[in-house]
Amino acid sequence: MRDPRLTPLVIAAHGSADPRFDEVVSSIAAQVRRLRPDLDVRVGYLEHGPTLLAEVVDAGCVVVPLLLTSGYHVRVDIPAQVSGVTIAIAVGPDAALAIALADRLFEAGYDGRGAVVLAAAGSSDPRANTEVNDAARHLAARLDVDVTCAFLSASSPRLDEVNPQVVSSYLLAPGAFHDAAIATNAPLVSAPLGAHPVLAELVLARYDAAAQVPGRTAPA
Numbered sequence: 412m413r414d415p416r417l418t419p420l421v422i423a424a425h426g427s428a429d430p431r432f433d434e435v436v437s438s439i440a441a442q443v444r445r446l447r448p449d450l451d452v453r454v455g456y457l458e459h460g461p462t463l464l465a466e467v468v469d470a471g472c473v474v475v476p477l478l479l480t481s482g483y484h485v486r487v488d489i490p491a492q493v494s495g496v497t498i499a500i501a502v503g504p505d506a507a508l509a510i511a512l513a514d515r516l517f518e519a520g521y522d523g524r525g526a527v528v529l530a531a532a533g534s535s536d537p538r539a540n541t542e543v544n545d546a547a548r549h550l551a552a553r554l555d556v557d558v559t560c561a562f563l564s565a566s567s568p569r570l571d572e573v574n575p576q577v578v579s580s581y582l583l584a585p586g587a588f589h590d591a592a593i594a595t596n597a598p599l600v601s602a603p604l605g606a607h608p609v610l611a612e613l614v615l616a617r618y619d620a621a622a623q624v625p626g627r628t629a630p631a
Contacts (some may be wrong), residue, residue, distance in 0.1 A: 419453060526557040
């Protein structure tokens with residue numbers, strides 16, 4: 412039985428028409444529930460669904476953005492869709508994500524020696540793109556190799572312009588962006604982060620931090 416004294420945790424994800432996206436988010440939510448069985452864990456999407464964010468929040472919830480940067484979606488979309496809640500910071504960037512990125516590279520056959528291009532979706536918000544560079548620095552420190560950034564949309568340099576040899580996919584789930592990374596014909600393209608255990612751990616870390624500061628909203 413869930414402890415009614417615990418503040419509900421709402422995982423806020425972007426959403427996608429690709430059903431694989433929901434599979435990843437649902438798997439992460441299931442991991443969070445296993446780690447914290449007494450906690451009321453819900454999932455809401457900014458678009459597409461199946462369940463929209465506004466449909467699952469109650470006043471006082473903690474909303475954790477399952478997003479890899481704190482760009483427009485965190486700063487504008489989530490506050491516009493919900494009110495009376497505490498909004499945590501996004502799960503990325505974070506040094507812990509470098510563990511997951513490295514694991515996905517090695518699973519794809521990376522030998523740990525060559526330079527890496529971190530491929531992200533990109534954003535019209537320059538602060539979000541700066542955070543991708545932060546993620547690249549974390550991965551470089553983890554691998555002890557050069558890691559640069561490239562983008563699949565909305566930013567430059569574009570991945571298809573840099574002739575990548577090893578691509579680390581700074582993406583949550585399979586879909587159009589990962590397909591675009593594969594379409595560059597780079598010799599090695601890692602899988603998206605997916606339901607790596609680090610994601611569930613970060614969701615709970617963000618929840619725990621935000622739950623201690625009721626009423627916190629997204630960064631300005």
